[in-house]
Amino acid sequence: MVLLVYVDDIIIPSNDDLAVASLKKTLDAKFKLKDLDPLRFFLGLVIARSPKGIMISQRPYALQLLQDMGYLGTKLVNTPMEVNLKLSKYEGDLLADLVLYRRLIGKLLYLTITHPDLSYSMNKLNQFLVQPRIPHMVAAQQVL
Numbered sequence: 001m002v003l004l005v006y007v008d009d010i011i012i013p014s015n016d017d018l019a020v021a022s023l024k025k026t027l028d029a030k031f032k033l034k035d036l037d038p039l040r041f042f043l044g045l046v047i048a049r050s051p052k053g054i055m056i057s058q059r060p061y062a063l064q065l066l067q068d069m070g071y072l073g074t075k076l077v078n079t080p081m082e083v084n085l086k087l088s089k090y091e092g093d094l095l096a097d098l099v100l101y102r103r104l105i106g107k108l109l110y111l112t113i114t115h116p117d118l119s120y121s122m123n124k125l126n127q128f129l130v131q132p133r134i135p136h137m138v139a140a141q142q143v144l
Helices: 017-030 059-069 098-111 116-126 134-143
Strands: 004-006 009-011 045-050 053-057
Touching: 045 059, 059 098, 098 116, 098 134, 116 134
Parallel strands: none
Antiparallel strands: 004 009, 045 053
């Protein structure tokens, strides 16, 4: 059985209800537990269960990111990054706000949990965290 722990939150992912109940009882004997029952939200993830399986979504996280960056309601693009886009660590002016770029890349990387289609773009943009330039930020904004 797997036990996922994040700070003071514990997740017990299992299909074996008896084993989960036994583990909860054992843990409750040592530590005071508060059982919130079926997992619905965890670290920006929305978890929904149905008879067909489990669905994980980051819709609220993605919408909040779009709102924070001022891109909520903007026009969609077909691909997260232009085809054959060449990015260089030497071309373009350096960004005045390095933290904004780094924070955006970190948040977009977190979105790859449920959007693996962003992985290639994020891999490319992640290479420029040390000295991001304006073309890198423009490419990151297109991913949004």
